[in-house]
Amino acid sequence: MGKPTVAFFDFACCEGCQIEMTNLGDEAFLELLNHIDIVEFREAMSETTKEPIDIALIEGSFTREADRARLEDIRRRAKVVIAYGQCATTGGINALKNHQKDYKEFVYGHAAGMPHLASDSARPISSVIKVDYNAFGCPVSKYEVLQIISHLVHGKEPVIPDYPVCMECKRRETVCRYHEGDHCLGQVARAGCGAPCPASGIPCEACRGFVSDPNLASLKKVLREEGGLSERRAETKALMFTANETAGRPA
Amino acid sequence: MIQDIKIDVHHLTRVEGHGNIVVDVKNGKVEKCEWQVPEAPRFFESMVRGRHYTEVARVTSRICGICSIGHTLASLKATEAACAVEISHQTGRLRRLLKHAENFDSHVLHVFVLAAPDLAGAPSVLPLIKTHPAVVAGALKLKRLGHEWGSLIGGRTTHPTSAVPGGFTSVPTEDELQTLRGRLLKAAADLEPLLEVVAALAKNIPSFYRPTEYIALHSDVDYSLYNGDIQSFVDGRPKERLPVSEYRRVTNEYVVPQSTAKYTRNRLPCYAVGALARFNNNHEQLHHEAKRVAQALGLLPHCFNPYMNTAAQAVEMVHNLHKSIQIIDELLAEGVSLEKPAAPTRFGKGSGAVEVPRGILFHEYEYDKEGICVSGNCIIPTNQNHGNIQADFEKLVPELLEAGKGEKQMELALEMLVRAYDPCISCSTHYLDVTFKR
Numbered sequence A: 001m002g003k004p005t006v007a008f009f010d011f012a013c014c015e016g017c018q019i020e021m022t023n024l025g026d027e028a029f030l031e032l033l034n035h036i037d038i039v040e041f042r043e044a045m046s047e048t049t050k051e052p053i054d055i056a057l058i059e060g061s062f063t064r065e066a067d068r069a070r071l072e073d074i075r076r077r078a079k080v081v082i083a084y085g086q087c088a089t090t091g092g093i094n095a096l097k098n099h100q101k102d103y104k105e106f107v108y109g110h111a112a113g114m115p116h117l118a119s120d121s122a123r124p125i126s127s128v129i130k131v132d133y134n135a136f137g138c139p140v141s142k143y144e145v146l147q148i149i150s151h152l153v154h155g156k157e158p159v160i161p162d163y164p165v166c167m168e169c170k171r172r173e174t175v176c177r178y179h180e181g182d183h184c185l186g187q188v189a190r191a192g193c194g195a196p197c198p199a200s201g202i203p204c205e206a207c208r209g210f211v212s213d214p215n216l217a218s219l220k221k222v223l224r225e226e227g228g229l230s231e232r233r234a235e236t237k238a239l240m241f242t243a244n245e246t247a248g249r250p251a
Numbered sequence B: 001m002i003q004d005i006k007i008d009v010h011h012l013t014r015v016e017g018h019g020n021i022v023v024d025v026k027n028g029k030v031e032k033c034e035w036q037v038p039e040a041p042r043f044f045e046s047m048v049r050g051r052h053y054t055e056v057a058r059v060t061s062r063i064c065g066i067c068s069i070g071h072t073l074a075s076l077k078a079t080e081a082a083c084a085v086e087i088s089h090q091t092g093r094l095r096r097l098l099k100h101a102e103n104f105d106s107h108v109l110h111v112f113v114l115a116a117p118d119l120a121g122a123p124s125v126l127p128l129i130k131t132h133p134a135v136v137a138g139a140l141k142l143k144r145l146g147h148e149w150g151s152l153i154g155g156r157t158t159h160p161t162s163a164v165p166g167g168f169t170s171v172p173t174e175d176e177l178q179t180l181r182g183r184l185l186k187a188a189a190d191l192e193p194l195l196e197v198v199a200a201l202a203k204n205i206p207s208f209y210r211p212t213e214y215i216a217l218h219s220d221v222d223y224s225l226y227n228g229d230i231q232s233f234v235d236g237r238p239k240e241r242l243p244v245s246e247y248r249r250v251t252n253e254y255v256v257p258q259s260t261a262k263y264t265r266n267r268l269p270c271y272a273v274g275a276l277a278r279f280n281n282n283h284e285q286l287h288h289e290a291k292r293v294a295q296a297l298g299l300l301p302h303c304f305n306p307y308m309n310t311a312a313q314a315v316e317m318v319h320n321l322h323k324s325i326q327i328i329d330e331l332l333a334e335g336v337s338l339e340k341p342a343a344p345t346r347f348g349k350g351s352g353a354v355e356v357p358r359g360i361l362f363h364e365y366e367y368d369k370e371g372i373c374v375s376g377n378c379i380i381p382t383n384q385n386h387g388n389i390q391a392d393f394e395k396l397v398p399e400l401l402e403a404g405k406g407e408k409q410m411e412l413a414l415e416m417l418v419r420a421y422d423p424c425i426s427c428s429t430h431y432l433d434v435t436f437k438r
Helices: A016-022 A025-032 A065-077 A092-099 A103-113 A142-153 A165-171 A216-225 A231-237 B056-063 B068-082 B089-119 B125-131 B133-154 B174-204 B275-285 B288-296 B306-334 B381-402 B407-420
Strands: A005-010 A037-041 A053-059 A078-084 A133-135 B005-009 B020-026 B029-036 B213-218 B229-233 B240-242 B349-356 B359-367 B373-379
Touching: A005 A016, A016 A142, A016 B089, A025 A142, A025 B133, A053 A065, A053 A142, A065 A078, A078 A142, A092 B056, A133 A142, A216 A231, B005 B407, B020 B381, B020 B407, B029 B381, B056 B068, B056 B373, B068 B089, B068 B133, B068 B349, B068 B359, B089 B125, B089 B133, B089 B174, B089 B306, B089 B349, B089 B407, B125 B133, B133 B174, B174 B288, B174 B306, B213 B275, B213 B349, B213 B359, B229 B275, B275 B288, B275 B306, B275 B359, B288 B306, B306 B407, B359 B381, B381 B407
Parallel strands: A005 A037, A005 A053, A053 A078, A078 A133
Antiparallel strands: B005 B020, B020 B029, B213 B229, B229 B240, B349 B359, B359 B373
16 A cells, blocks of 8 residues: 555645644654655645545635635545644634624725625634544644644544643643733643643643633633633633634533 | 737745736737735734733734744734833843744745755655755754744744743743754754755746845844844935834835735835845845855845845845854853743833844734733735735746746746745735735
């Protein structure tokens, strides 16, 4: 059997998750190429394909109907679809605008009604096509992506963490942000990143989204009572990367 | 020779974001020649509203995955101007070291991975792994250095963590800085043979000449990437300078009739930003090693060939390494300690600018009395280059026709031109520049 074919595709995003792959540097990246064939990666190469693909990594959010056909075509051709990065898995930071009614007018002024500026709510890729696996994070953890690909190449089921970031802080013995007089979303944020933010002295912003059953009412209470956040900030704090997950949940 | 040419490059490759090239020539007459940007808009200026001043840079960093350090720093500078925050000498040095890391990291990616395949006649870096294994491995090694160097200072290179308003939440140890210093010295040596390969390929850089206006930060202290005023250079005219707080007088955004894209103009109908603009404004302040490499690559001041932006990036890589060694020496001489980030002394309105790899970047915010953002404005280098790329197209296409170039050659020449600007299209369409009606 030949090496599995892998392709990268991008929608509304900053393409930083694709850049994370190049940050693997010489050893890991060149080794990866011994096990997979990258057949399309527009940000880095001119080669493209119309053929079936083994693994499609899709970065970015779905924000306009015009992109639906392209997503459906990728799904038809791909054996495995991975939503790659937070914009793709939940809508990520793009979803911040979902709670605003005037975002188009605010940015585009009088031109807001023009058809090519069409941009609806930012939605995860899974709102359009079936997604097999999620590589969470803003940006993705490049080592987790390597692990997911490696599992798939070896016929194993990738394991995606569904426990909070607090677990990873405890494991690496990071002093809790609350003990430093700060606030944090780590209690309900999905782990898997290795908790780099509290370790470098800033709160977790839940850039990988929430664990599957977050207690948001308690989160707001803790943000107010332990983190010293105002009512207004406690209310909006959890919207940064999780606006789609927060919407519609009982608070 | 009278000919028909139809070029429709839908989603140009090896650039960040989505751009199209459309050329239509009938009976030897150029009917259409356009650089289009169909990227999905993302509305960042709207999304920063309601965010606390400590969160704003974390939001706007997400405008771009390649220059997220630059977005973070421009954002922090704007927030600090709005909140009257004074940063320490140590913070200033660490930020300049971080800025050099980003510039180096991004230029390595662009010169060796995105642009070099054109000069070597390959569709991507992948075939070069077989034909130029040492160069590719060397380049990836330098890419990793850029990433680890930026991560040491900023916590991470894609969306940095530890750079916050008023300073840093963690700082490298003196041992870590010593180790980095050694790696930078080694990288300067490792870069030499790679640049010789680039110099040998530089003969394949097309010769094309179109003087324009070049805008970059300028400071009397150094080759400016982090500090300075806005400077405009137009050949044969006196240079003009303005403080960053008056950036709107330089960017003068306007809407062109045939599209909804906002372009920018200053003294001339369009201007260029980026490595070549910095070189044309500030070449005298380059490190002498960088000046030597500029000579070897045939990059002489002042240079009016936009394709040479890639060469200017290679020159800046050398500068980034040597200047950073100096900054590390300064840091080590004074000792590095974890300082508490400086706090706001008021909440108001302010702007900030840095040079990101692709050119000058402006951020501006206004905060209410609780430190919550009420408005934001970001003007991105690629936005400022869109008009200049279009003007290059309008001069280049007739010249290529005149020279009897066929469709494929013309397509490659136009693709290479856009790539030379190293455009960051997601960045530019965080905003209005989304454009184009067919």
